[in-house]
Amino acid sequence: MTATYIAIDIGASSGRLMMGCLEDEKIKLEEVHRFKNTLYFEQEYHWDIHRLSQEILIGLEKVKKMGILNCFVGIDTWGVDYCLVDDQGQLIQNPICYRDERTKEAMDVVAKQMSLQAIYQKTGIQLQPFNTLFQLFVEDQKLLAKTDKILLIPDYLGFFFTGEAVLERTNASTTQLINQKTQELDPELLALTGTNLNQWGRLVDAGTILGELTTEKFSAFDLPKATFITVASHDTASAVIGTPGKGQDWAYISSGTWSLVGTEECQPIATNESQQQNYTNELGGYQTIRFLKNIMGMWLIQEVARNYDDQFSFAQLGEMAKTEIGFQTFIDVNASEFLKPNNMVEALQDYCQRTNQKVPATPGQLARCIYDNLALYYGKEIQQLQRQIGRDLTTIQIVGGGSNAELLNQLTADVTGLTIKAGPTEATAIGNIVVQMMTTKALINLVEARDLIANSFEISTYLPELNRAEIVSNYQDFLQEGNLVK
Known part of the structure; x- marks a missing residue:
């Protein structure tokens, strides 16, 4: 049985x-x-x-x-x-x-x-x-x-x-x-x-x-x-195990309340640069290291939805965001005032006002602001990541609930210039289960487990469509000019 x-x-x-x-x-x-x-x-x-x-x-x-x-x-x-x-x-x-x-x-x-x-x-x-x-x-x-x-x-x-x-x-x-x-x-x-x-x-x-x-x-x-x-x-450790990556040229974004952007390594990378950039070396399953950066992820959109009394689903907010002009406002998604504000809508609007930017006023504008800036932050961190691990990446595997955000997936492909593989949504639960399967000898090892995951669940592919080098450059200028609200 x-x-x-x-x-x-x-x-x-x-x-x-x-x-x-x-x-x-x-x-x-x-x-x-x-x-x-x-x-x-x-x-x-x-x-x-x-x-x-x-x-x-x-x-x-x-x-x-x-x-x-x-x-x-x-x-x-x-x-x-x-x-x-x-x-x-x-x-x-x-x-x-x-x-x-x-x-x-x-x-x-x-x-x-x-x-x-x-x-x-x-x-x-x-x-x-x-x-x-x-x-x-x-x-x-x-x-x-x-x-x-x-x-x-x-x-x-x-x-x-x-x-x-x-x-x-x-x-x-x-x-x-x-x-x-x-x-x-x-x-x-x-x-x-x-x-x-x-x-x-x-x-x-x-x-x-x-x-x-x-x-x-x-x-x-x-x-x-x-x-x-x-x-x-640790849920991220399970999510990474549940990510169907192959070889050494892929990174992951475990996209939930937090976004964890990283790679799977054999040895920790604890350099002055990794410390300055606040990268972490968490232990993964099966003698691996999760070399990653913690980013304030879907928490931002979750709180905006809550502030609107959950009138709009995440899918609806995503559709509204698609109708808005992109890259009108830049924010630091990891700014401390977004960690636990009394009201996320007001926190985002106050940030933009204090940095002399257009203030997002509607649910669609707020969602677009969040998705644009998450993608830009991902792009910045992927560049950092490649420099620190000393190798080029070709693919980003996005797993977790955030992998359903089609606009964010496409923006991430555009900003990074890499292929995005989105799914499975349930990577954490899947990673949890395949560890149990390996423990009970139903699966041999992690390679077999990831092949099985890839064959069991739908994975969507997003290819870069636009060259957003100018937007990325403007965003980096914005950050370097000290427009971060502390």
């Missing part, structure tokens, strides 16, 4: 359970359960991890109702955030969200104790104020004193369901606590955070059997027998 695999994939705004299996030499994928993931404010912005665990149980119960009595399960989520657990295995408080402002000054304070350059050289990880290192640095020391285990979000959920505590490497690398040379937790950085090695789970690789679902603990639910596998638990 064909094995059933369940990918639990939770992002910053929603989560879902996706069921996968091999059928007619293709991966068959089906959504079983979807739910919202929202923040709440109680002194800080928190994730409701208990509600997320209940939604997972509801989803697994649906799996059982579909007649699936046995399955494998893998969990992936966003990175950097963590749960504090006491010696009774109980959650001390709901995890705090990386978007909370508690770490606003943390990097400056940490820099007085250890240079940021030294931290980057140790870890190869992009310096961001919300990295786990800086979150723990400002953490309540009384809570840390009560903490028996520090578990990243997917590791906590795995612990909750199986009782087994681990620290999966792809996600662990986002903490900025892993030494890039040893690939172990760095004692000096742990000391900086006020934590010790005993508070962390044992490091494991993607594709490790975690344990069995403790069904007796959840007697209120009718659950299948489930074996949990620790997959590449």
